[in-house]
Amino acid sequence: MEPIKTFRSRTVVMPSTNIDTDQIIPGRFLTTTTKEGLGQQLFADWRYDASGAPKPDFILNKPEAQGCRILVAGRNIGCGSSREHAPWALCDYGFQAVVSTEIADIFRNNSLKNGLLPIVIDEATHQWLLANPGAEIEIDLEAQQVRLPNGQSASFTIESFARYCLLNGVDELGFLLSKEADIARYEARRPA
């Protein structure tokens, strides 16, 4: 994984609340056995009509959304299915952060494992972002700050270990593997 520190991007705003992972990537695309290419099917049922043509009024099909790397979503994004295909699709499309006031647990965990920052911010900042789609904002992972173009900033929290992994581009598996001796000791005392 590439280390992530600070990046700037314009935002794409999807104000719906409770955007579940079935919307992010519908179930019929889960028969894939790799992670690649899922960006094509991101939000498929909102993005394409029955013939597969892009729906012009869906935000990702609009010219102003092109190249945006930050998705601002309504309250509680990522609920529902545990499919990691949701962050894979968002990453494959080019998103690097998802911003909301609430993010569902499993989706949040899955995002962290893929270098997609799940950023939970305060209500006032969220309202500002919803009201200003396309604003260019800066996300600083080290300082855990979102900086708005109006000079204001908001803080967010990503637990220290996940932050360490993201900042250094290391994955968590290495850490787990380094606990081999502890795991072996635990196994020895565990009831059968």
Add this chain to the structure above:
Amino acid sequence: MSTPKTMFEKVWAAHEVVPETPDTPAVIFIDLHLTHEVTSPQAFALLGKHGLKVRRPDLTFATMDHATPTRTEQVFGGAPITIDSAAKQIRQLEENCAAYGVELLGLQDARRGIVHIIGPEFGLTQPGHTIVCGDSHTSTHGAFGALAFGIGTTEVGHVFATQCLLQKKAKTFEIDVRGRLSAGVTPKDLILAIIGKVGVSGGTGHVFEYRGEAIRAMSMEQRMTVCNMSIEAGARAGMIAPDETTFAYLEGKPRAPKGAAWTAALERWKLLPTDAGAKFDRSISIDAAALEPMITYGTNPGMVVPISGHIPDRKGDPVFDAAMKYMGLNAGEPIHNAPVNVVFVGSCTNGRLSDLRATAKILAGHKVAKGVHMLIVPGSQEVKRQAEAEGLDKIFAAAGAEWRESGCSMCLGMNGDTVPKGEYAVSTSNRNFEGRQGVGARTLLASPETAAASAIRGRVTDPREFING
């Protein structure tokens, strides 16, 4: 005396390989890792990439359920699986399990079924265990007093490689269900009411513990229905303290402990329930006796009303407006008599024998309404065999319902069992998200009883019309 502990805290403490520090999450040992074809391929690939093995194949168990066909000729008759990528995924699971030494219930295995149905059937699901699966409804297994939760595919890879997970301790949330459910009101109705009350994100960061008289009175199958949908309120897991009902269910199951090991296990399990005086981070209580059958009207499981009630009028709320538009229903209308085109009975929520019995009891002597397609899919091949031994399949056939081989089927429509665009489906599954059961499908979640009654009338129907008279 040590401080009183909740059941969650006891199970957590017993599985800490390395405790949490200010800088690192805890390393938690996993007693049982269930896996299936959809969320495992990329995890096996991770092992391949790092040259790792599955550390504990003895604690790993695989089935195929999500993308598998339910038509007998495709399962047993050699007819091709229509969706190529699904066929490939099934083959890949077979290859991966063979390569890594993981026990797999193959497509034609007589014990195959939905992952959350077979764990308990095998007796693999046991009190006090930590259980994970790359599937959010892993919360089902919490009915046994296990700490069971869904994980993503990267974490599936972590568990394959180390039998451990990095976890932050969740908060605890007590759901006290007082009194008893009345006739015709089921555990499905209870959990839908709980989700309506807590909200779809109200449980985020928490583990539920369901307690109280109504829970104690439930069978294991009923408790599983309740725990299954914990995730729909945002909770990672839902737990119910093990008791004599739990022990009676498990005794003699193929993989449950035997002999002296059984006695020792019982002793451990009896220590699991939450101590008197233990503190939960949050608590709510709900009056079971006041509930009636519940049904959803919108596009998340929290948009739910009593069957005699009306769709609320929240015009102006964008979520509500979008849901009404998608569902083609109107604010303020009664939900009773809403249209029905498809009825689906099955899934890890309501695909067990008792659910099929309840369905058959209402269907017996009736016909599915003209123009309604009713699909009944057992949760496992074992459930199918038992249902057939009791003649339930005959009742379904006589009523004009379709009876299939086991699998997730129309719960998520991955295998091609889908609800046609724009049609209304009363489903006993757990998610009514847009497109969940097929592109443009309109799902109303309810109990098997409500599903069966609605199939007969061809309209959303209160099952008590059949039960009481």
